[in-house]
Amino acid sequence: MATVREEIVAEYTDPRHNWPWIVGFSGGKDSTLLLQLVIEAVRSLSRL
Numbered sequence: 001m002a003t004v005r006e007e008i009v010a011e012y013t014d015p016r017h018n019w020p021w022i023v024g025f026s027g028g029k030d031s032t033l034l035l036q037l038v039i040e041a042v043r044s045l046s047r048l
Contacts, residue, residue, distance in 0.1 A: 005044070
């Protein structure tokens with residue numbers, strides 16, 4: 001079973017998705033968690 005970070009990385013690196021991401025952030029606990037997970041997942045990728 002994939003972790004949430006692995007799922008985010010898989011979606012982010014999917015070549016079929018060539019549009020920019022917009023992550024909604026309200027400052028609440030749910031959006032803060034989502035933003036933190038996305039940041040961690042994207043930072044884990046190697047730079048090209």
